[in-house]
Amino acid sequence: MKYINKVIRLIRKMILCMRPYNGFRNRKIFKSFSGFQRDFYIKYWAEASSAIGASLDDVGYGCFKITKGNKKTYVRNFNVMLDDNLTLNIAGNKPFVLNILKEHNFQIPKFLEYKLQDIIKAQAFLESLGKSAVVKPASGTGAGRGVTTHINDITKLHKASNFASSYCETLLIEEQVEGDSFRLLYIEGEFIDALRRDPPIVIGDGQSTIKQLIRQENNKRINSDEILTFHPLIIDMECKLKLKEQGLTIKSVLDRNQKIIVKTVVNQNSCFENHVVRDTVHPSLILTGQKIVNELGITLGGIDVITTDISIPLQESGGIINEINTTPGLHHHSLVFEKDKILPVGEMVLNYIFSNK
Template sequence: MKSIKALIYSWVSQKYMAGCSNYNSLQVRKASRSKRQAREMFARHDIPHARGTLFLNPWKAHLFAREHGFPLCIKPNVSGFSRGSHFPINNYRELWKAALMVKIWWPTSIIEQYLLGANYRVLATGDSLVSVIRRYPPFVDGNGRDSISTLIDAENATREQMGLYPTIHPIQKSQATIDYLRRHGKTLDSVPDDGERVYTFNRVALAPGGVIEIIDQSTIPDANRELFLKVINAFDAKLFGIDVIFEEGIEKDYREQRCIFLEVNSRPYTRMHSVPRYGERENLDEFYSEMDSLVIADSDTF
């Protein structure tokens, strides 16, 4: 049975987790596998997080929206790479669509309040921050002359010249992009004003062309740094990718603004930290060398 599980886990890792680290024990991974588990740990250790609930029946999500209002986020209880996540949800039509579509990925789902702010992934060990990135939905900046389509082509060419592919993806001109632009009164042929930022999708995921910016760690207050380490040690993890939103930014003390921790990733996708679109690239070779020397219990077991 163990050999069969190992084969299945190996297939899952190759199929869905290529480029993801594997430095945590089976015990840690089991304790942080679902978003519900993360929320419960956040609550237990007084770590700021969004009010939310687990639901199987979409009507429960509807009732949550009636009580708490919008914007909201709906996501599978178990998933990665933002698969199946829908945010920000601003009305009941979007809510019902998300509450039904999310079931494609996992039978149980999470609905929670969504904070409009800056979205970060913090890569941390029990005693230090390894790398901090800010994540943006895909966007182009207007120049008053070129269409959105032309700006996308230029941005994708820049990414190719910078050597960001295949870790970072090109901005798409898919039907989803066209639909998103239409909802905001634009088309691929629209010409944005000089300096106008146009988002082409709502999610920070890499697949539709999300943007990565390296954050200078010297700008992060000690209180925020200590809070991240508190999360790692609460789970007794070797390495986590922590997803968090700050209303005003990670450079400001979390106690002076709204802040919500979203989830933890026991097998974070670390490649994206090495190929930012903005900010200075970091050399993480020494870190990887140290982590690779660790002996991890049951690393090949799901």
């Protein structure tokens, strides 16, 4: 049965790759962005190493050795030698983490774990919610891959479930909680930084379709002298559902200076939509994040929160703890709109690593 399920997932991926927007065009666009992450982190770790008096050596395979005195550590992009493999696996299992958070009475969304063969359970869950839901892979992904929001009928549920199952056999359906997306960063339980990550947008020029505006946005990202993001803006089901919610399609022409959100999932935004908010986070939220990383034994963790107001407790805003990240993208704290508020997170991570060796 396991072999059959693997074959089914492989076939589903092949089908997705044959679709016009999810296939060749997307691969071609992603290829244009393929070196951005590597180039960013080469410079990132070089500067962080220099700042703490360490040396950086390229050891191949995308890895770098950082040496300070008689101590050394290795990094690869945003991956560092802190949390062990079991911790990473546990935190990457979304249903497992949600159940732990539920046991400790943290604010989380209503959710259901399911598989394609018992999607009828997900249908019943969606109907019981009486509101939109989010469908995502239960584990094995990051950066918003396989996630679809605004699921409010059975047809969308089936499409989103098929899409998510191409990444993982086990799926999650969660209530969609309205609010902004925030990332709180911790090192060994110490609160370091907080960001508000807004959804990606396009701005109308009075003549271009949304499809054309998205293409222009991608060209802007590719041709910028500075790295604005690692990701292109992709037209997929998530995008089309968000546009439909606003009475739009990819063929719609926006008025000049009309600004619209093209996706609810924030992972394909750019630095212009990321804002430093560490000075406005309510103390109770900081404490909640500390309790979570300590409970799960996480050394370097990013806590994703959805709330309408980060300056008040979740109980008052109706917000939730959305996800826990054990390999949080450190670049998020550099690719922000407020350049003067950037913290040297890379230096902090290296200092912690070397001080605990």
